[in-house]
Amino acid sequence: MAQSRLEQEFDLFKDSYAQRAENLSVSEVRALFATVSRPEVVSLAGGMPDVSALDNELIRTAFESLMKNRSQFALQYGPGQGDAKLRGQILEIMALEGIQGTVENLMITTGSQHALELIADLFLDQGDVALVESPSYVGAVGIFRHKEAHIEHIYTDSDGISPEAVAEASDRMIADGKKVKLLYLVPNFANPSGVTLSEERRDKLIAVCKERGILIVEDNPYGLLYFDGAPPKALRARDADIVVYLGSFSKILSPGLRVGYVLAPPAIREKLILANESAILSPATFAQMLISEYLSICDWQKQISEYRSLYKTKRDAAIWALNEYLPGVETTKPAGGFFLWVSLPEGIDGKQMLPIAVEELVAYTPGTAFYGDGRGKEFIRVCFSHPTAENVKVGIQRLAKAIERSR
Numbered sequence: 036m037a038q039s040r041l042e043q044e045f046d047l048f049k050d051s052y053a054q055r056a057e058n059l060s061v062s063e064v065r066a067l068f069a070t071v072s073r074p075e076v077v078s079l080a081g082g083m084p085d086v087s088a089l090d091n092e093l094i095r096t097a098f099e100s101l102m103k104n105r106s107q108f109a110l111q112y113g114p115g116q117g118d119a120k121l122r123g124q125i126l127e128i129m130a131l132e133g134i135q136g137t138v139e140n141l142m143i144t145t146g147s148q149h150a151l152e153l154i155a156d157l158f159l160d161q162g163d164v165a166l167v168e169s170p171s172y173v174g175a176v177g178i179f180r181h182k183e184a185h186i187e188h189i190y191t192d193s194d195g196i197s198p199e200a201v202a203e204a205s206d207r208m209i210a211d212g213k214k215v216k217l218l219y220l221v222p223n224f225a226n227p228s229g230v231t232l233s234e235e236r237r238d239k240l241i242a243v244c245k246e247r248g249i250l251i252v253e254d255n256p257y258g259l260l261y262f263d264g265a266p267p268k269a270l271r272a273r274d275a276d277i278v279v280y281l282g283s284f285s286k287i288l289s290p291g292l293r294v295g296y297v298l299a300p301p302a303i304r305e306k307l308i309l310a311n312e313s314a315i316l317s318p319a320t321f322a323q324m325l326i327s328e329y330l331s332i333c334d335w336q337k338q339i340s341e342y343r344s345l346y347k348t349k350r351d352a353a354i355w356a357l358n359e360y361l362p363g364v365e366t367t368k369p370a371g372g373f374f375l376w377v378s379l380p381e382g383i384d385g386k387q388m389l390p391i392a393v394e395e396l397v398a399y400t401p402g403t404a405f406y407g408d409g410r411g412k413e414f415i416r417v418c419f420s421h422p423t424a425e426n427v428k429v430g431i432q433r434l435a436k437a438i439e440r441s442r
């Protein structure tokens with residue numbers, strides 16, 4: 036059959052791509068976007084914050100003050116490492132997690148996704164090993180795959196990733212001649228599992244990685260969104276030399292501003308700044324200064340605590356609905372963040388069930404998205420952060436129907 040014009044256009048440069056472009060494929064989350072934006076579908080899919088809870092008037096005031104007083108700076112290029120005033124304010128946010136950083140070691144990025152990309156680019160050659168949780172954040176799996184790294188999923192349970200399993204896997208792969216370069220983890224209210232790394236495992240994990248010279252990438256966008264009490268002290272607060280810490284305004288404020296940050300060990304700070312400058316010259320000055328202004332004029336700790344109680348209500352709605360409509364189905368019960376990791380009844384495949392779920396007007400993310408090796412069929416990620424609490428319940432009731440139809 037003759038090729039369509041569109042197919043011909045797609046083919047035009049197919050022999051010119053770099054080899055690693057082979058590893059860029061539509062993520063399962065992105066593939067869902069068109070579906071979930073239909074208003075009649077309850078989306079338990081994308082990990083979006085509920086920005087309708089923000090005080091728009093405060094953001095408008097910050098915007099107007101910025102335009103009135105500092106527009107010449109806000110509309111200009113800025114330092115490659117990021118705005119100095121905002122970096123100082125970020126230190127205050129990190130201090131809430133017991134982290135004592137310095138503005139010299141802190142760099143602003145275009146969301147923490149960008150920080151992850153820079154770190155992966157600095158450290159991972161083809162075949163190098165990136166150790167990750169089971170399951171792991173889809174965006175990290177995607178980046179590591181693009182770098183042609185070997186993604187090694189490590190045993191993880193309700194206390195988080197196992198330090199013993201990290202040690203065992205590293206030693207095995209080092210003995211095989213592989214280079215184990217980094218361990219990537221989301222220690223608090225993880226995406227997608229909702230699990231938190233226990234106090235006991237934190238120091239052990241640091242010791243295991245230190246002994247083997249493995250860089251720890253601590254990705255912590257959800258740590259301040261706890262429901263009951265704060266999670267254990269950050270890994271970066273325990274060791275400043277081998278932990279590179281990633282934070283973000285996406286979940287505690289707004290992802291539309293695209294501002295994240297990295298607190299780097301001194302050993303890698305300069306390379307990271309050079310990589311940032313090489314990639315983007317400077318992070319978006321306007322967005323950084325808007326956040327800085329916002330943090331100056333409002334009680335941001337109160338705003339974060341409002342987010343906390345909102346998400347707690349939604350988590351409770353999700354757990355209630357699972358008990359009510361899907362009794363006996365196993366799920367994690369996160370103490371913060373956005374996600375539940377649900378085990379499907381025997382024999383049901385999360386990816387195959389998705390079209391049925393969409394017919395029932397609910398969307399979720401299949402578990403396979405969170406593995407680099409095809410595992411995860413029997414799980415789904417349910418994100419409760421964006422719909423109203425009532426719609427979270429409706430969504431889970433519809434999910435129950437989809438499961439019933441798939442039996």
Ligand code: PMP
Pocket residue numbers: 082145146147148149172174221226254256282283284285290293294295
């Ligand atoms: N890490 C984790 C664990 C995430 O869940 C996300 C967003 N879903 C990111 C990083 C990227 O966030 P951003 O680039 O918006 O800061």
